[in-house]
Amino acid sequence: MRRRGIAIFxxxxxxxxxxxxxxxxxxxxxxxxRQQLELLILPFYLIYVVNYLYELIQTWNHDQAYRKxxxxxxxxxxxxxxxxxxxRKRFAYxxxx
Ligand SMILES: [Zn+2]
Numbered sequence: 622m623r624r625r626g627i628a629i630f631x632x633x634x635x636x637x638x639x640x641x642x643x644x645x646x647x648x649x650x651x652x653x654x655r656q657q658l659e660l661l662i663l664p665f666y667l668i669y670v671v672n673y674l675y676e677l678i679q680t681w682n683h684d685q686a687y688r689k690x691x692x693x694x695x696x697x698x699x700x701x702x703x704x705x706x707x708x709r710k711r712f713a714y715x716x717x718x
Pocket of ligand 1: 693
């Protein structure tokens with residue numbers, strides 16, 4: 622799994638210019654910005670890394686561990702719904718626990 626973008630509040634960094642037109646990718650990264658805001662930024666990164674390492678120890682597989690991170694599950698499951706952030710409930714990633 623190659624990440625095509627990264628969200629570091631309040632910015633979204635994309636690996637290629639063309640990705641700017643990729644509404645689904647942008648939506649994915651915006652979902653991460655919302656998650657970060659909700660967790661007051663720094664705790665988001667801490668939980669993200671701990672969650673990743675926990676999954677990595679279970680699977681010893683980067684792709685699987687990455688996809689199992691709660692924040693990524695929420696983002697991947699809803700990135701195609703461009704209206705998602707308008708109706709999203711707070712702490713929605715907890716549903717993936
Ligand atoms: Zn993501």
